[in-house]
Amino acid sequence: MANPLYRKHIISIPDFSREELELVVETAGKLKRNPRNDLLQGKLVGSCFFEPSTRTRLSFETAVQRLGGDIIGFADGGNTSAKKGETLADSIKIISSYADAVVMRHPKEGAARLASEFSSVPVINGGDGSNQHPTQTLLDLFTIRETQGTLENLTIAFVGDLKYGRTVHSLTQALSLFGARFYFVAPEQLAMPEYICEELDEKGIEYTLVDSLDDVIPLVDIMYMTRVQRERFDEAEFKKIQGQFVLRADMLKTARTNMKVMHPLPRVDEITVDVDATPHAYYFEQAKNGVYARQALLSLVLNETV
Amino acid sequence: MQYTRTVEALKQGTVIDHIPAGQGVNILRLFKLAETGERITVGLNLSSRHMGAKDIIKVENVALTEEQANELALFAPKATVNVIDNFEVVKKHKLELPESIEGIFACPNSNCISHAEPVKSFFSVRAQSKDVKMKCKYCEKVFSKDIVAVVR
Numbered sequence: 001m002a003n004p005l006y007r008k009h010i011i012s013i014p015d016f017s018r019e020e021l022e023l024v025v026e027t028a029g030k031l032k033r034n035p036r037n038d039l040l041q042g043k044l045v046g047s048c049f050f051e052p053s054t055r056t057r058l059s060f061e062t063a064v065q066r067l068g069g070d071i072i073g074f075a076d077g078g079n080t081s082a083k084k085g086e087t088l089a090d091s092i093k094i095i096s097s098y099a100d101a102v103v104m105r106h107p108k109e110g111a112a113r114l115a116s117e118f119s120s121v122p123v124i125n126g127g128d129g130s131n132q133h134p135t136q137t138l139l140d141l142f143t144i145r146e147t148q149g150t151l152e153n154l155t156i157a158f159v160g161d162l163k164y165g166r167t168v169h170s171l172t173q174a175l176s177l178f179g180a181r182f183y184f185v186a187p188e189q190l191a192m193p194e195y196i197c198e199e200l201d202e203k204g205i206e207y208t209l210v211d212s213l214d215d216v217i218p219l220v221d222i223m224y225m226t227r228v229q230r231e232r233f234d235e236a237e238f239k240k241i242q243g244q245f246v247l248r249a250d251m252l253k254t255a256r257t258n259m260k261v262m263h264p265l266p267r268v269d270e271i272t273v274d275v276d277a278t279p280h281a282y283y284f285e286q287a288k289n290g291v292y293a294r295q296a297l298l299s300l301v302l303n304e305t306v
Numbered sequence: 307m308q309y310t311r312t313v314e315a316l317k318q319g320t321v322i323d324h325i326p327a328g329q330g331v332n333i334l335r336l337f338k339l340a341e342t343g344e345r346i347t348v349g350l351n352l353s354s355r356h357m358g359a360k361d362i363i364k365v366e367n368v369a370l371t372e373e374q375a376n377e378l379a380l381f382a383p384k385a386t387v388n389v390i391d392n393f394e395v396v397k398k399h400k401l402e403l404p405e406s407i408e409g410i411f412a413c414p415n416s417n418c419i420s421h422a423e424p425v426k427s428f429f430s431v432r433a434q435s436k437d438v439k440m441k442c443k444y445c446e447k448v449f450s451k452d453i454v455a456v457v458r
């Protein structure tokens with residue numbers, strides 16, 4: 001029997017069942033332990049970046065090539081037919097006729113869903129505007145599972161910009177399928193959006209809004225840091241909150257031994273460099289895991305069994 | 307009945323009554339009723355014993371479908387939609403919120419891909435305590451009904 005993601009579009013985390021998320025995470029673990037260079041042999045993947053994103057693109061392209069696949073595509077859609085007024089629908093019809101799967105990033109929300117309606121091959125969303133970035137969520141889940149040995153009943157703090165951070169929203173939705181307990185640590189102006197809190201209420205998931213980072217450090221298995229962007233505040237406001245959402249090594253004394261600090265990167269100053277040397281730092285390994293999570297997804301979408 | 311005195315009786319077609327005053331024109335435009343080419347009679351700000359003021363629309367020779375009637379429920383949940391044949395009511399639609407609504411409203415998110423592409427807008431509809439929420443299939447943003455269900 002074919003795996004449940006075979007020939008499926010990968011657009012949005014809420015489309016995934018718990019079992020499908022587990023399958024990707026498990027497959028990523030297998031590929032990290034036993035690298036394979038044959039799973040994408042003879043497969044051609046279209047890599048269509050309608051807006052540039054070097055990190056995501058390199059991670060996907062590494063994943064494809066490590067698995068023995070080939071890549072065509074473009075890194076900056078600004079130079080392509082979209083500029084000349086071609087619809088995304090038309091672009092995707094053409095590209096999908098060349099490739100076995102299409103990885104795409106686009107500045108507009110909903111672009112990947114729309115592309116999937118016109119594509120003859122699976123579409124994998126590498127980010128659509130401020131909406132979804134499912135492979136980031138999958139690599140986060142894989143990292144959490146790798147460090148904690150399970151996804152069940154974990155306690156997770158999200159820190160920083162919880163309003164605009166799409167990775168935070170999707171990861172919250174995904175973890176709530178596994179009975180998580182959340183702490184949301186954010187300035188009032190960047191609090192978790194109401195619709196996410198409402199979803200958690202409906203599912204009976206426990207969460208607490210906290211304004212002090214120190215209070216949650218001893219309570220959590222995962223500390224997920226994000227960047228508070230200066231541009232979101234005026235000068236006076238920023239002064240008030242500056243420093244409140246910064247993690248320093250000396251704050252980690254009360255942390256559980258299993259506690260890991262994650263960050264989608266790039267970081268600026270929200271995690272001081274002295275944290276890097278502590279056993280809690282895991283953000284660089286997390287970035288590396290992006291390649292395995294994307295390998296897992298590509299393998300599952302393009303092979304009946306892995 | 308109030309409207310029989312204010313608006314001429316209809317031989318065949320659909321009567322949409324008990325529309326909240328002010329919504330009649332919106333409904334005409336959104337559902338493109340005038341484009342049917344049929345004769346339409348509209349009454350605005352008529353007095354109503356239950357509603358204070360109401361609007362009413364009569365469309366000749368057009369029988370509104372169940373689906374269209376349910377779409378109406380988004381703006382005028384208490385409206386009555388009666389299909390008339392030979393001066394008699396042959397069908398009274400009971401308005402229920404539709405599960406989804408396609409192609410009538412534009413997505414309020416200006417950065418949504420649906421605006422510039424050959425697709426119809428599509429929202430899933432969900433009643434939530436006192437509000438009705440609409441989620442765009444494309445950008446996945448959730449809006450309160452009052453933000454989506456407006457004439458642009």
Ligand SMILES: [Zn+2]
Pocket residue numbers: 110413414415418419420442443444445446447
């Ligand atoms: Zn939209």
